[in-house]
Structures are given as C-alpha cells and as structure tokens.
Amino acid sequence: MSGVSPKLGGMTANSTTSVSIALGDRSYPITIGSHLLGDSQTYCALPKANTAFIVSNTTVAPLYAQRLAAALSSHYKVVHQVTLPDGEEFKTWETLNLIFDALLSQGSDRKTVLFALGGGVVGDMTGFAAASFMRGVPFVQVPTTLLAQVDSSVGGKTGINHPLGKNMVGAFYQPLMVVCDLDTLQTLPDRELSAGLGEIIKYGPIADAQFLDWIEQNLPQLLARDVAALAHAVKRSCEIKAWVVGQDERESGLRAILNFGHTFGHAIEAGLGYGAWLHGEAVGCGMVMAAHLSQRLGLVDDAFVARLTTLIRNAGLPVKGPILDTGDNAGRYLVLMRLDKKSEAGEIRSVVIDGMAKAVMRSAPDAMVREVIDACCR
Ligand code: NAD
Ligand code: GLY
Numbered sequence: 197m198s199g200v201s202p203k204l205g206g207m208t209a210n211s212t213t214s215v216s217i218a219l220g221d222r223s224y225p226i227t228i229g230s231h232l233l234g235d236s237q238t239y240c241a242l243p244k245a246n247t248a249f250i251v252s253n254t255t256v257a258p259l260y261a262q263r264l265a266a267a268l269s270s271h272y273k274v275v276h277q278v279t280l281p282d283g284e285e286f287k288t289w290e291t292l293n294l295i296f297d298a299l300l301s302q303g304s305d306r307k308t309v310l311f312a313l314g315g316g317v318v319g320d321m322t323g324f325a326a327a328s329f330m331r332g333v334p335f336v337q338v339p340t341t342l343l344a345q346v347d348s349s350v351g352g353k354t355g356i357n358h359p360l361g362k363n364m365v366g367a368f369y370q371p372l373m374v375v376c377d378l379d380t381l382q383t384l385p386d387r388e389l390s391a392g393l394g395e396i397i398k399y400g401p402i403a404d405a406q407f408l409d410w411i412e413q414n415l416p417q418l419l420a421r422d423v424a425a426l427a428h429a430v431k432r433s434c435e436i437k438a439w440v441v442g443q444d445e446r447e448s449g450l451r452a453i454l455n456f457g458h459t460f461g462h463a464i465e466a467g468l469g470y471g472a473w474l475h476g477e478a479v480g481c482g483m484v485m486a487a488h489l490s491q492r493l494g495l496v497d498d499a500f501v502a503r504l505t506t507l508i509r510n511a512g513l514p515v516k517g518p519i520l521d522t523g524d525n526a527g528r529y530l531v532l533m534r535l536d537k538k539s540e541a542g543e544i545r546s547v548v549i550d551g552m553a554k555a556v557m558r559s560a561p562d563a564m565v566r567e568v569i570d571a572c573c574r
Contacts, residue, residue, distance in 0.1 A: 211229060211427070212227060212228065212229030212230075212232065213227075213228050213229060213427075213431055214226065214227050214228070215228065215431060215434040215435050215438050216438065217350065217351070217370070217438045217441060217442060218438070218442045219370060219441070219442065219445055222352075222370045224370060224371060224372055224373050224374065225373050225374070226349075226350060226373070226374040226376060226434045226438070227373065227374070227375050227376065228345075228376040228378065228427060228430050228431055228434065229376075229377070229378065229427070230377065230378050230379050230423065231377070231379065232375050232376070232377040233260060233263055233264055233267070233338060233375060233377040233379070233380065234263035234264065234266065234267050235267060236267040236268075236270035236271065238267065238375055239267060239268060239270075239271055239336075239375075240271075241373070242271065242309060242334075242336065242372055242373065243307075243309075243334065243372070244271075245272060245307040245308060245309050245334075246272065246273045246274060246305070246307065246308075247272055247273070247274045247275075247276065247303075247304055247305070247307070247308040247309070248268045248271070248272040248274070248275045248276070248308070248309050248310075248311060249275075249276045249277070249278070249298075249299060249302075249304060249308050249309070249310050249311065250264055250265060250268070250275065250276070250277045250278075250311045250313050251277075251278055251280065251295055251310060251311065251312055251313065251314075251318060251321070251322040251325070252277065252278075252279055252280070252312075252313040252314050252318060253279060253280045253281065253282040253314050253317070253318055254279055254280070254281060254282045255282045255314075256282075256313055256314040256315070256318065256340050257277065257279045257313070259340075259380075259383055260313060260338075260340060260380060261277055261279075261313060264311065264313055264338060265277065268311070272309070276298070276302045276304075278294060278295055278298035278299075280294060280295070280318065280321070282317075283317070283471050284317055284357070284465075284470040284471040284474075284475065285469070285470045285471040286317070287317050287320065287321060287356050287357045287470070288356055288357065289356060289365075291321060291356075292321055292324060292325060292356055295321065295322065295325040295329075296325065296329060299325070299329055304329070304333075305330075306330050306333055307333070307334075308333055309333070309334045309335065309336060309372070310322050310325065310326045310329075310333060310334070310335040310336070311335070311336045311338055312335060312336070312337050312338060312339075312349070312371075313338045313340065314338075314339075314340055314341075314344070315339065315340060315341035315343065315344045315348075315388070316339075316341065316343055316344045316347070316348030316349075316475065319337050319339055319344050319348050319349050319354075320348060320353070320354050320355055320356070320363070320366070321354075321355075321356060322335060322337075322354075323335060323337070323352070323353075323354030323355075323367075323369055323371065324354040324355050324356060324365075324366050324367060324369070326354075326369060326371075327354055327367040327369035328367065332369070334372050335369075335371050335372065336371055336372050336373050336374075336375065337349035337350075337371045337373070337374040337375070338374075338375045338377070339374065339375075339376060340377075340380040340381075340384075341381075341384055341388055341391075341392055342381055342384065342388070342389055342391070342392025342393065342395075342396070342426070342430075343388070343391050343392040343394075343395050343475065343476050344392075345376040345378075345381075345392070345430050345433075345434075346392060346395050346396050346399075346429065346430055346433035346434065346437070347395040347433070347437065347454075349371070349374045349376070350374055350434055350437050350438065350441070351370075351437055351441040351445075351451075351454075352368045352369050352370035352371070352441070352445065353366065353368060354366050354367055354368070354369050355367065357470055360466075360535060361462075361466060361535040361536075361537075362462045362465055362466055362470070363537075364535075364537075368445065368446055376430055376434075378423055378426050378427055378430065381421060381426055382421060386512065387474065387477075387512070388474065388476075389419070389421070389512075390419075390476065390477070390480075390511055390512035390513050391474040391475065391476025391477055391480075391513070392476055393411075393415075393418060393419075393476070393480075393511040393512070393513070394457075394476035394477065394479045394480035394483070394508065394511065394513050395433070395476055395479060396411060396418075396429050396433050397411055397480070397483070397504075397507055397508060397511060398454070398456050398457060398479065398483060399432070399433050399436045399437075400553070401456065401483075401487075401500075401504060401549045401552065401553065401555070402453045402454070402456050402547070402549070402553070402554075402555040403436045403439075403440075403453070403553055403555075404432070404436060404553055405552045405553040407432050407436070408507075408552075408553075410428070410432075411429070411507065412507055414428075414429075415507070415510055415511060419511070419512070437454065440453065440454060452538060452547055452557050453547055453555035453557075455538065455547050456483060456486060456547040456548075456549070456555055457479045457480070457481075457482035457483030457484075457485070457486050457547075458479060458482060458536075458547070459482065459486070459533050459536045459538065459544065459545075459546040459547070460478075460481070460482035460485040460486060460517065460529070460533065460546070461475070461478035461479040461480075461481065461482030461483075462478070462482075462532070462533075462535075462536055463482075463520070463529050463532035463533045463536075464478040464481060464482065464517060464518060464520070465478045466532050466535070467518070467520035467521075467528060467529070467532050468518055468520065473514070473518070476513070477513055477514055480508045480511065480513030480514065480515070481508075481513065481514045481515060481516070481517055481572075483504060483508060484501075484504065484505050484508055484515045484572060485517060485568055485569070485572045486546055486547065486548055486549070487500065487501045487504045487505070487549060488501055488568045488571060488572055489546060489548055489560055489564070489565065489568045490548040490549045490550070492560070492564050492567065492568060493548060493558060493560060493564075495548055495549060495550040495551065495556075496549050496550075496551065496552075500549070500552070516572060516573060516574045517529075517569065517572050517573040517574075518573065519573055519574065520532070525569065525570075525573055526565075526566040526569040526570055526573075527566075529565075529569045529573075530544065530562060530565060530566070530569075533546075533565070538557065543559050544559060544560070544562075544565060545557055545558065545559045546558065546559075546560070548560075
C-alpha cells in the first residue's frame with residue numbers, strides 16, 4: 197500500500213458535479229449538488245422498469261420520501277415505500293426481513309429498482325436486500341447524511357450487524373448510481389454532521405495531505421454547513437474513495453486503508469452496544485488511538501498525533517475512548533478488536549499512518565496495543 201495522489205477538484209455552491217466509480221460494467225456516477233433528490237431529471241439514465249421501491253426510515257421518510265416519490269413517478273408506473281425503524285441497533289436480520297416482506301407482498305419483480313433514502317444504516321441494509329432479493333435487483337443510493345455521502349453509499353459494501361461483530365454479514369454489491377443532494381444535510385442533527393466530518397478527516401492522513409490542510413482551514417465553514425464547503429468536501433472524499441475502490445473493489449489490499457480508525461472504532465461500537473456512540477464518533481476516536489499506535493510503532497511523530505487529535509476534537513468528536521470494562525478494559529478492547537474482519541489467525545491488524553498521506557496495515561504486539569488503550573481511554 198502506498199500514498200494516493202488523485203487530482204484535486206473544486207466546486208461552487210450551485211454547481212452539480214459527478215464523480216465516476218470505474219468498475220468496468222459495474223461503473224456508476226456519484227452526482228453531487230443541490231436540488232437533486234426531487235428533480236426527475238436526476239434519474240433519467242436509470243434503466244426502465246415498472247416499479248420503484250423506496251426504502252427509508254421513520255426519521256428520513258417524513259422529510260424526503262414524498263419528494264423522491266414524486267420525482268420517480270415520472271419514470272415508474274408504481275412507486276412503493278417501506279419505512280424501517282431508525283437506528284444502528286435496527287441494522288439486523290429482523291429489519292432486513294421487513295424489506296423482503298414489503299417487496300414480496302407488494303408484487304416486486306426482478307426489475308424493481310430499490311432506492312435507499314437515508315443514512316448509512318438504510319443504505320447498507322437496502323444494498324444487502326438488493327444483493328439478495330431474487331438473487332439481485334438494481335438499487336440506487338440516495339444518501340442523506342454527510343457520512344453516507346462521503347463514504348457508505350459509495351463502493352458497494354452492504355450488510356447488517358451481528359451481536360458478535362459489526363457489519364459481519366453482507367455482500368459487495370454496487371448501486372446503479374449515487375445521488376448526493378447537499379440540501380438534505382441542512383436537516384441533519386449537529387452530532388450527525390460531526391460524525392460525517394470524522395470520515396472526511398480520515399481521507400487526509402490516508403491519502404491527501406493538501407485535503408487535510410483544507411479541512412483544517414475550512415472546518416468553521418463545514419460546521420456552519422456552508423454549501424460550497426460541503427460540496428468540496430463531499431466531492432474530494434468521493435474522488436479519493438473512487439480512486440481506492442476502482443483499484444481494489446473487494447478489499448484484497450489497498451481498500452483496507454479506508455478502515456483507518458475502524459479497528460478501535462468497531463470495538464467501541466460493539467463494546468458499548470450499537471447506537472450508543474455514532475459510527476463516525478467511534479471512527480474519530482479510533483483514528484486518535486490508531487495515530488497513537490502509529491507513533492508507538494515509530495511511523496509518525498508526536499506532532500502528527502497532536503495535530504490529528506486537535507482536528508478531531510474541533511470537529512466535535514470524542515478523542516478519549518470509553519471504558520468498556522471496569523476490570524480489564526484493555527483486555528475487553530483486545531477481545532473485540534480480534535473480531536475485526538482484518539484479523540488473521542487471531543492476530544489484530546490495524547491500519548496505521550506511515551508518514552503523512554500514507555497508510556499501511558500492521559500488526560502490533562498486544563502489549564503495545566494495551567498501552568495505547570490505557571493512554572487513550574477514560
Ligand atoms: P444513520 O444511517 O444511523 O443516520 C444517522 C441519523 O440521522 C439517523 O437517525 C437518521 O435517521 C438520521 N438522518 C439521516 N438523514 C437525515 C437528514 N437529512 N436529516 C435529519 N436526520 C437524518 O448513520 P450514518 O452515520 O449515516 O451511517 C452509519 C452506518 O453506516 C453504520 O452502520 C456504518 O457501519 C455504515 N457505514 C458503512 C460504510 C460502507 O462502506 N458501506 C462505510 C461507513 C459506514
Ligand atoms: N468504509 C470502508 C470501505 O468502504 O471500504
């Protein structure tokens with residue numbers, strides 16, 4: 197794995213832009229801009245079908261489902277909807293079955309196009325439903341959180357959680373397109389906005405030093421939801437993710453760099469119970485812990501750790517890990533970290549930073565990981 201230097205792109209508040217995911221016959225566009233979700237033109241290039249099926253949740257559906265359904269009614273004879281319970285704790289088999297129940301009871305066929313309208317939870321579950329319903333039906337991502345626009349809707353990872361591990365059951369399955377309507381970010385709670393900033397910050401240390409500088413300089417605008425700043429952040433994040441996924445769709449190597457902060461982060465999410473900390477919060481804190489590990493491995497200096505910690509804190513994210521066990525806290529982290537999909541033969545492997553804008557996968561002795569956890573938790 198080495199540093200990534202894709203081209204830097206720029207965007208203004210009112211422009212619509214597109215980033216391509218290049219995957220041969222599974223290539224697709226990510227359209228980014230304002231006023232997209234309710235515009236029937238947005239969906240013109242999709243294949244013809246009788247039925248569209250909007251999957252959303254109890255929070256997002258009342259805000260945006262009617263607008264999306266109206267736009268889709270220009271292209272589809274019938275537009276059905278299913279509304280799921282809201283929350284990471286509902287990213288389960290039981291909720292997935294609600295999608296299948298609705299698809300089957302409302303006469304869907306193999307050409308039915310599923311539209312995932314919501315954050316990463318709705319997107320991951322709808323994608324997995326699309327991958328498995330009738331052995332695969334087309335789907336479109338309409339992400340409405342910052343995190344989903346910059347990460348989860350792009351790249352085809354779909355799935356659900358298992359009580360023993362996060363995202364443990366799923367499939368790689370690419371959407372037909374991704375529609376990032378920046379206007380939807382105006383209704384996002386502040387905490388969710390910060391969670392999305394965590395995944396945006398991630399792209400700096402793993403791939404793009406200039407982008408990290410830009411995020412530091414433009415953090416106030418991002419927190420104030422300035423549309424031009426959000427547009428640039430979403431576009432640049434998608435460009436970097438597209439560059440990575442285009443080379444390693446199924447994570448046989450390079451794609452793992454997108455998991456910077458996730459080995460610690462997933463342990464926090466599973467250890468506290470899904471939903472207690474937001475995914476982006478756990479990843480933000482996990483990046484601080486992974487930066488400390490990088491420093492202990494001799495790959496970065498103290499100044500790098502301090503810089504990243506300050507940025508993550510200023511983005512409104514936690515920088516101290518929670519206590520998962522009042523007895524052997526580090527031991528509990530280690531148990532959960534070993535469940536990570538990157539572990540091999542019980543050995544914890546994490547993404548660490550090896551100099552700015554370069555991420556590598558490393559294993560570290562348990563004793564060193566314990567020291568990091570002890571230093572980073574309260
Ligand atoms: P989420 O889907 O739970 O959404 C966060 C909250 O915001 C929810 O309550 C949701 O209903 C609400 N919401 C969504 N859009 C809104 C809007 N426009 N206005 C008001 N409220 C809105 O969380 P998330 O952070 O979007 O996604 C996290 C999930 O994504 C996790 O399950 C994580 O594992 C997954 N993920 C997947 C990938 C991937 O590559 N597939 C990558 C990163 C994260
Ligand atoms: N979010 C990590 C990935 O898509 O690979």
